[in-house]
Amino acid sequence: MDRVLLVLGVLALAVVVGLVWRSRNGRFTPVPPSVLAAPSPDAADGQSSGGPAAGGAGGTDGRRDDRLTAAEIGAPLGAVATFVQLSSEVCTPCRRTHAVLAAVADEHDGVSHVDLDVAQHLDLVRRFGVMRTPTVLLLDASGAVVGRMSGATDRRQALAALDSCRRGVAPR
Protein backbone atom coordinates (compact mmCIF):
# COMPACT_ATOMS: atom_id res chain seq x y z
CA MET A 1 0.00 0.00 0.00
CA ASP A 2 2.83 2.35 0.88
CA ARG A 3 4.29 1.67 -2.51
CA VAL A 4 1.06 2.58 -4.27
CA LEU A 5 1.02 5.91 -2.43
CA LEU A 6 4.66 6.43 -3.39
CA VAL A 7 3.84 5.91 -7.06
CA LEU A 8 0.86 8.26 -6.87
CA GLY A 9 2.97 10.86 -5.07
CA VAL A 10 5.72 10.68 -7.67
CA LEU A 11 3.22 10.99 -10.52
CA ALA A 12 1.43 13.90 -8.83
CA LEU A 13 4.75 15.71 -8.48
CA ALA A 14 5.50 15.08 -12.15
CA VAL A 15 2.09 16.48 -13.18
CA VAL A 16 2.72 19.67 -11.18
CA VAL A 17 6.18 20.08 -12.71
CA GLY A 18 4.75 19.47 -16.18
CA LEU A 19 1.94 22.00 -15.79
CA VAL A 20 4.25 24.71 -14.45
CA TRP A 21 6.72 24.02 -17.26
CA ARG A 22 4.01 24.21 -19.90
CA SER A 23 2.56 27.46 -18.60
CA ARG A 24 5.98 29.11 -18.72
CA ASN A 25 6.82 28.08 -22.27
CA GLY A 26 7.01 30.99 -24.66
CA ARG A 27 5.73 33.52 -22.15
CA PHE A 28 7.04 36.96 -23.02
CA THR A 29 8.66 38.81 -20.12
CA PRO A 30 9.20 42.46 -21.02
CA VAL A 31 12.04 44.45 -19.55
CA PRO A 32 10.45 47.11 -17.30
CA PRO A 33 9.95 50.45 -19.10
CA SER A 34 11.90 52.31 -16.43
CA VAL A 35 14.95 50.24 -17.27
CA LEU A 36 14.46 50.83 -20.99
CA ALA A 37 14.08 54.56 -20.46
CA ALA A 38 17.48 54.83 -18.84
CA PRO A 39 19.74 56.94 -21.04
CA SER A 40 22.30 55.27 -23.21
CA PRO A 41 24.92 57.07 -25.27
CA ASP A 42 23.88 55.66 -28.60
CA ALA A 43 20.15 55.38 -27.97
CA ALA A 44 18.02 55.79 -31.06
CA ASP A 45 14.80 57.76 -31.12
CA GLY A 46 11.55 56.01 -30.55
CA GLN A 47 12.96 52.91 -28.98
CA SER A 48 11.49 53.41 -25.55
CA SER A 49 8.06 52.02 -24.85
CA GLY A 50 6.94 55.12 -23.01
CA GLY A 51 8.97 54.76 -19.86
CA PRO A 52 8.47 57.29 -17.09
CA ALA A 53 10.93 60.17 -16.92
CA ALA A 54 11.57 59.20 -13.32
CA GLY A 55 13.68 56.27 -14.45
CA GLY A 56 15.88 58.59 -16.47
CA ALA A 57 18.50 59.72 -14.05
CA GLY A 58 19.33 56.87 -11.74
CA GLY A 59 20.19 53.24 -12.13
CA THR A 60 22.06 53.45 -15.37
CA ASP A 61 24.80 51.11 -14.22
CA GLY A 62 25.47 48.47 -16.76
CA ARG A 63 22.60 49.56 -18.93
CA ARG A 64 24.69 49.19 -22.02
CA ASP A 65 24.99 45.55 -21.07
CA ASP A 66 21.39 45.14 -22.10
CA ARG A 67 22.18 46.18 -25.63
CA LEU A 68 23.44 43.90 -28.36
CA THR A 69 25.26 44.97 -31.47
CA ALA A 70 25.22 43.48 -34.93
CA ALA A 71 28.80 42.34 -34.34
CA GLU A 72 27.87 40.48 -31.18
CA ILE A 73 25.10 38.51 -32.82
CA GLY A 74 26.96 38.18 -36.10
CA ALA A 75 24.13 39.56 -38.22
CA PRO A 76 22.59 42.94 -38.97
CA LEU A 77 19.89 44.15 -36.59
CA GLY A 78 16.35 44.36 -37.91
CA ALA A 79 15.13 47.89 -38.62
CA VAL A 80 12.22 47.33 -36.23
CA ALA A 81 13.07 44.32 -34.10
CA THR A 82 15.36 41.31 -33.92
CA PHE A 83 14.65 37.91 -32.40
CA VAL A 84 17.91 36.53 -31.02
CA GLN A 85 17.29 32.84 -30.41
CA LEU A 86 19.72 30.84 -28.27
CA SER A 87 19.47 27.16 -29.15
CA SER A 88 21.29 23.98 -28.28
CA GLU A 89 21.89 20.80 -30.19
CA VAL A 90 19.88 18.71 -27.74
CA CYS A 91 16.69 20.66 -27.99
CA THR A 92 13.65 19.65 -29.96
CA PRO A 93 11.53 22.76 -29.19
CA CYS A 94 14.39 24.89 -30.56
CA ARG A 95 13.65 23.60 -34.06
CA ARG A 96 9.98 24.41 -33.78
CA THR A 97 10.69 27.84 -32.36
CA HIS A 98 13.20 28.46 -35.14
CA ALA A 99 10.55 27.74 -37.77
CA VAL A 100 8.00 29.99 -36.03
CA LEU A 101 10.37 32.95 -35.68
CA ALA A 102 11.84 32.58 -39.17
CA ALA A 103 8.31 32.72 -40.59
CA VAL A 104 7.38 35.77 -38.49
CA ALA A 105 10.59 37.54 -39.58
CA ASP A 106 9.82 36.68 -43.19
CA GLU A 107 6.37 38.20 -43.02
CA HIS A 108 7.26 41.43 -41.26
CA ASP A 109 9.30 44.25 -42.72
CA GLY A 110 12.25 45.16 -40.56
CA VAL A 111 12.01 42.10 -38.34
CA SER A 112 14.89 39.69 -38.39
CA HIS A 113 15.72 36.42 -36.68
CA VAL A 114 19.11 35.08 -35.65
CA ASP A 115 19.63 31.60 -34.21
CA LEU A 116 22.80 31.11 -32.13
CA ASP A 117 24.25 27.91 -30.67
CA VAL A 118 24.68 28.26 -26.89
CA ALA A 119 27.82 26.12 -26.95
CA GLN A 120 29.49 28.82 -29.06
CA HIS A 121 27.99 31.79 -27.25
CA LEU A 122 28.45 30.98 -23.59
CA ASP A 123 29.34 34.65 -23.03
CA LEU A 124 25.80 35.65 -24.03
CA VAL A 125 24.39 32.76 -22.00
CA ARG A 126 26.10 34.03 -18.86
CA ARG A 127 25.53 37.71 -19.54
CA PHE A 128 21.79 37.23 -19.90
CA GLY A 129 21.46 34.45 -17.33
CA VAL A 130 20.04 31.98 -19.83
CA MET A 131 19.04 28.76 -18.06
CA ARG A 132 17.30 26.80 -20.79
CA THR A 133 16.97 26.50 -24.52
CA PRO A 134 15.42 27.90 -26.51
CA THR A 135 15.62 31.35 -24.96
CA VAL A 136 14.70 34.22 -27.25
CA LEU A 137 15.85 37.78 -26.59
CA LEU A 138 13.81 40.39 -28.37
CA LEU A 139 15.80 43.45 -29.44
CA ASP A 140 14.37 46.75 -30.60
CA ALA A 141 15.75 48.74 -33.52
CA SER A 142 18.69 49.99 -31.46
CA GLY A 143 19.63 46.54 -30.23
CA ALA A 144 18.30 47.06 -26.70
CA VAL A 145 16.88 43.91 -25.15
CA VAL A 146 13.21 44.73 -24.56
CA GLY A 147 12.11 41.31 -23.37
CA ARG A 148 12.63 37.59 -23.52
CA MET A 149 10.85 34.26 -23.88
CA SER A 150 12.02 30.77 -23.07
CA GLY A 151 10.80 27.32 -23.99
CA ALA A 152 8.83 26.41 -27.10
CA THR A 153 7.37 29.60 -28.50
CA ASP A 154 4.37 29.52 -30.78
CA ARG A 155 3.34 31.98 -33.45
CA ARG A 156 0.75 33.73 -31.31
CA GLN A 157 3.29 34.34 -28.55
CA ALA A 158 5.91 35.59 -31.00
CA LEU A 159 3.47 38.05 -32.58
CA ALA A 160 2.35 39.30 -29.17
CA ALA A 161 5.97 39.88 -28.18
CA LEU A 162 6.60 41.71 -31.44
CA ASP A 163 3.54 43.85 -30.81
CA SER A 164 4.75 44.97 -27.43
CA CYS A 165 8.12 45.81 -28.94
CA ARG A 166 6.63 47.80 -31.80
CA ARG A 167 4.44 49.95 -29.64
CA GLY A 168 5.71 53.46 -30.17
CA VAL A 169 7.19 52.60 -33.53
CA ALA A 170 5.19 54.08 -36.40
CA PRO A 171 3.62 51.33 -38.52
CA ARG A 172 4.57 51.36 -42.17
Added chain:
Amino acid sequence: MNQHAPAPHPTTAAVAAERPDGIDVRGPRFGAGVTAVLLVLVLLLGAWPGVALALLAVVAASFALGVARGVSGTWQAAVFRRVVAPRVGPVVEREDPRPPRFAQLVGLLVTGVGVLLGALGVAVAVPVAAAVALVAAFLNAAFGLCLGCELYLLGLRLRRA
Protein backbone atom coordinates in the same frame (compact mmCIF):
# COMPACT_ATOMS: atom_id res chain seq x y z
CA MET B 1 12.57 42.21 -45.10
CA ASN B 2 14.09 39.19 -43.58
CA GLN B 3 17.79 39.52 -43.14
CA HIS B 4 17.91 35.97 -42.03
CA ALA B 5 16.91 34.19 -45.20
CA PRO B 6 19.12 35.82 -47.81
CA ALA B 7 22.27 35.76 -45.69
CA PRO B 8 21.98 33.11 -43.01
CA HIS B 9 24.26 33.57 -40.08
CA PRO B 10 27.19 31.14 -40.21
CA THR B 11 26.23 29.62 -36.86
CA THR B 12 22.70 29.04 -38.04
CA ALA B 13 23.97 27.33 -41.13
CA ALA B 14 26.33 25.21 -39.06
CA VAL B 15 23.51 24.16 -36.75
CA ALA B 16 21.31 23.31 -39.71
CA ALA B 17 24.02 21.40 -41.51
CA GLU B 18 24.54 17.70 -40.96
CA ARG B 19 21.20 17.44 -39.31
CA PRO B 20 20.31 13.75 -39.26
CA ASP B 21 17.01 12.61 -40.72
CA GLY B 22 14.08 13.41 -38.50
CA ILE B 23 12.29 10.73 -36.54
CA ASP B 24 8.61 10.60 -35.68
CA VAL B 25 8.20 12.58 -32.44
CA ARG B 26 5.61 10.11 -31.21
CA GLY B 27 8.16 7.27 -31.12
CA PRO B 28 10.28 8.51 -28.19
CA ARG B 29 7.19 9.62 -26.30
CA PHE B 30 5.63 6.19 -26.67
CA GLY B 31 8.91 4.63 -25.56
CA ALA B 32 8.98 6.90 -22.51
CA GLY B 33 5.44 5.76 -21.68
CA VAL B 34 6.48 2.10 -21.79
CA THR B 35 9.52 2.92 -19.64
CA ALA B 36 7.29 4.78 -17.16
CA VAL B 37 5.06 1.70 -16.78
CA LEU B 38 8.11 -0.49 -16.11
CA LEU B 39 9.38 1.99 -13.53
CA VAL B 40 5.99 2.00 -11.77
CA LEU B 41 6.32 -1.80 -11.57
CA VAL B 42 9.81 -1.43 -10.07
CA LEU B 43 8.33 0.80 -7.36
CA LEU B 44 5.40 -1.55 -6.73
CA LEU B 45 7.69 -4.58 -6.42
CA GLY B 46 9.05 -3.35 -3.08
CA ALA B 47 8.29 -6.68 -1.39
CA TRP B 48 10.52 -8.48 -3.91
CA PRO B 49 13.72 -6.44 -4.02
CA GLY B 50 15.47 -8.93 -6.27
CA VAL B 51 12.77 -8.75 -8.91
CA ALA B 52 12.64 -4.95 -8.65
CA LEU B 53 16.41 -4.74 -9.14
CA ALA B 54 16.26 -7.07 -12.15
CA LEU B 55 13.48 -5.01 -13.72
CA LEU B 56 15.39 -1.77 -13.14
CA ALA B 57 18.38 -3.45 -14.80
CA VAL B 58 16.18 -4.19 -17.82
CA VAL B 59 15.19 -0.50 -17.99
CA ALA B 60 18.84 0.56 -17.67
CA ALA B 61 19.82 -1.88 -20.44
CA SER B 62 17.11 -0.39 -22.66
CA PHE B 63 18.53 3.08 -22.07
CA ALA B 64 22.01 1.74 -22.88
CA LEU B 65 20.63 0.45 -26.19
CA GLY B 66 19.17 3.90 -26.85
CA VAL B 67 22.51 5.56 -26.13
CA ALA B 68 24.44 3.16 -28.33
CA ARG B 69 22.06 3.02 -31.30
CA GLY B 70 19.93 6.13 -30.94
CA VAL B 71 16.42 6.20 -29.58
CA SER B 72 15.08 4.43 -32.69
CA GLY B 73 17.32 1.48 -31.88
CA THR B 74 15.50 0.55 -28.67
CA TRP B 75 12.99 -2.29 -28.37
CA GLN B 76 10.36 0.27 -27.35
CA ALA B 77 10.90 2.00 -30.70
CA ALA B 78 10.59 -1.36 -32.48
CA VAL B 79 7.25 -1.96 -30.75
CA PHE B 80 6.16 1.54 -31.75
CA ARG B 81 7.03 0.95 -35.41
CA ARG B 82 5.46 -2.51 -35.65
CA VAL B 83 2.40 -2.13 -33.47
CA VAL B 84 1.56 1.51 -32.80
CA ALA B 85 2.67 3.54 -35.83
CA PRO B 86 0.50 1.66 -38.35
CA ARG B 87 -2.55 2.40 -36.20
CA VAL B 88 -2.07 6.08 -35.40
CA GLY B 89 -1.88 7.57 -38.88
CA PRO B 90 0.89 9.24 -40.84
CA VAL B 91 3.78 11.17 -39.28
CA VAL B 92 2.77 14.74 -38.52
CA GLU B 93 5.94 16.02 -36.92
CA ARG B 94 9.55 14.91 -37.06
CA GLU B 95 12.38 15.78 -34.72
CA ASP B 96 16.12 15.58 -34.60
CA PRO B 97 17.12 12.21 -33.09
CA ARG B 98 19.97 13.72 -31.05
CA PRO B 99 17.92 15.31 -28.25
CA PRO B 100 16.06 12.06 -27.39
CA ARG B 101 19.34 10.20 -27.58
CA PHE B 102 20.82 12.59 -25.03
CA ALA B 103 17.75 11.95 -22.87
CA GLN B 104 18.47 8.21 -23.08
CA LEU B 105 21.93 8.93 -21.67
CA VAL B 106 20.44 10.83 -18.74
CA GLY B 107 18.06 7.92 -18.14
CA LEU B 108 20.96 5.47 -18.28
CA LEU B 109 22.92 7.48 -15.71
CA VAL B 110 20.01 7.63 -13.25
CA THR B 111 18.92 4.00 -13.55
CA GLY B 112 22.49 2.73 -13.93
CA VAL B 113 23.50 4.26 -10.60
CA GLY B 114 20.38 2.69 -9.04
CA VAL B 115 21.23 -0.75 -10.38
CA LEU B 116 24.87 -0.46 -9.34
CA LEU B 117 24.09 0.64 -5.79
CA GLY B 118 21.27 -1.91 -5.55
CA ALA B 119 23.64 -4.68 -6.58
CA LEU B 120 26.11 -3.48 -3.95
CA GLY B 121 23.46 -3.89 -1.27
CA VAL B 122 22.12 -0.32 -1.02
CA ALA B 123 18.51 -1.45 -1.31
CA VAL B 124 16.97 2.01 -1.09
CA ALA B 125 18.82 3.15 -4.22
CA VAL B 126 16.53 1.04 -6.41
CA PRO B 127 13.21 2.77 -5.59
CA VAL B 128 14.91 6.18 -5.44
CA ALA B 129 16.43 5.81 -8.90
CA ALA B 130 13.16 4.39 -10.21
CA ALA B 131 11.22 7.35 -8.78
CA VAL B 132 13.57 9.94 -10.31
CA ALA B 133 13.55 8.19 -13.67
CA LEU B 134 9.76 7.84 -13.47
CA VAL B 135 9.32 11.60 -13.10
CA ALA B 136 11.47 12.16 -16.19
CA ALA B 137 9.82 9.41 -18.26
CA PHE B 138 6.34 10.52 -17.27
CA LEU B 139 7.06 14.16 -18.14
CA ASN B 140 8.38 13.05 -21.49
CA ALA B 141 5.40 10.82 -22.26
CA ALA B 142 2.64 13.08 -20.93
CA PHE B 143 3.97 16.58 -21.63
CA GLY B 144 6.64 16.08 -24.28
CA LEU B 145 9.10 17.59 -21.79
CA CYS B 146 12.63 16.27 -22.17
CA LEU B 147 14.09 16.85 -18.71
CA GLY B 148 17.59 15.83 -19.74
CA CYS B 149 17.50 18.33 -22.57
CA GLU B 150 16.45 21.13 -20.23
CA LEU B 151 19.41 20.27 -17.99
CA TYR B 152 21.88 20.23 -20.87
CA LEU B 153 22.54 23.97 -20.85
CA LEU B 154 23.04 23.99 -17.07
CA GLY B 155 25.59 21.21 -17.48
CA LEU B 156 27.32 23.15 -20.23
CA ARG B 157 27.51 26.25 -18.03
CA LEU B 158 28.96 24.29 -15.13
CA ARG B 159 31.51 22.47 -17.24
CA ARG B 160 32.86 25.67 -18.76
CA ALA B 161 32.52 27.75 -15.65
